[in-house]
């Protein structure tokens with residue numbers, strides 16, 4: 001059984017026990033851990049996952065990168081069984097540790113890294129990628145700057161998708177890069193992109209903004225007849 005079945009409203013007992021276990025072991029994090037599986041979290045993550053899953057882009061050979069992955073709640077148990085590997089990056093070491101206890105998957109890595117400062121080789125692998133960032137409001141660097149920083153040239157054409165969320169909840173602690181409309185949020189994306197789905201997700205504290213799409217690759221034909229591809233060079 002899937003650990004979380006969003007469409008059939010089912011939650012695996014073992015997964016729930018892992019959440020109870022970490023809240024017992026890390027009492028100072030209990031509220032935060034339970035926030036990550038709150039009703040609003042299910043609503044916004046379900047929008048993202050429904051869009052991505054119904055679009056048909058997910059396949060067994062692709063890799064998923066999650067930026068600001070927190071406890072990996074909801075996204076990891078749904079996506080990990082469907083893809084080759086997931087890389088979850090968060091600057092909070094303890095959050096990564098807790099995430100790795102909650103989510104027991106051989107193909108998921110929780111890494112303590114700030115991708116706005118450190119380049120990571122997974123961005124350069126010759127596989128299709130889905131880049132998820134639902135923590136955009138916490139990260140100062142805009143998505144197009146981060147993508148440009150992490151861009152690589154590859155010999156193989158590949159598909160690079162993004163699924164990103166931000167919100168207009170400026171009065172919440174830690175929210176340093178909020179947006180106030182989908183149009184403003186689109187200006188944070190790499191310039192060459194194709195939006196597949198865009199949505200506003202209202203909740204009692206404000207509005208979450210969601211963009212799902214594909215980054216158009218830049219193609220370079222070299223003098224020796226070879227072709228190479230990148231996804232970040234032509235950003236704004």
Ligand SMILES: C[S@@+](CC[C@H](N)C(=O)[O-])C[C@H]1O[C@@H](n2cnc3c(N)ncnc32)[C@H](O)[C@@H]1O
Nearest residue numbers: 068070089090091092095114115134135138139
């Ligand atoms: C409150 S959580 C997630 C909020 C988000 N709205 C969501 O629903 O997924 C924000 C996470 O972003 C992480 N974070 C903040 N700045 C970061 C950065 N530069 N790189 C990676 N993670 C970062 C924090 O450590 C935290 O775990």
